[in-house]
Amino acid sequence: MLVWCCVLLFLGITAFLDTIFTQNDIFRTINSVLFMLVSLGLLVRTSTKQRIGKRESDRRRIQELEQQIVKLTEKKRSPEKAKVEA
Numbered sequence: 001m002l003v004w005c006c007v008l009l010f011l012g013i014t015a016f017l018d019t020i021f022t023q024n025d026i027f028r029t030i031n032s033v034l035f036m037l038v039s040l041g042l043l044v045r046t047s048t049k050q051r052i053g054k055r056e057s058d059r060r061r062i063q064e065l066e067q068q069i070v071k072l073t074e075k076k077r078s079p080e081k082a083k084v085e086a
Helices: 002-021 025-085
Strands: none
Touching: 002 025
């Protein structure tokens, strides 16, 4: 992610220098295409990381709930065992 941000910074600096020194139009076309591709890559990577993070948090929450269920069923069974033994 840091590398992609550095690439965007580099492209921004070159675009700024291009407006100052007015190079040919081919560079502007290539620069704009590179901006779009890097931005698209950042968008895809960010959305993928968000989905992965949500899945991980959902899994953690499911495990916590399963542990709570086990504890509750053990508590419920222990008084029943005491009644059977008595």
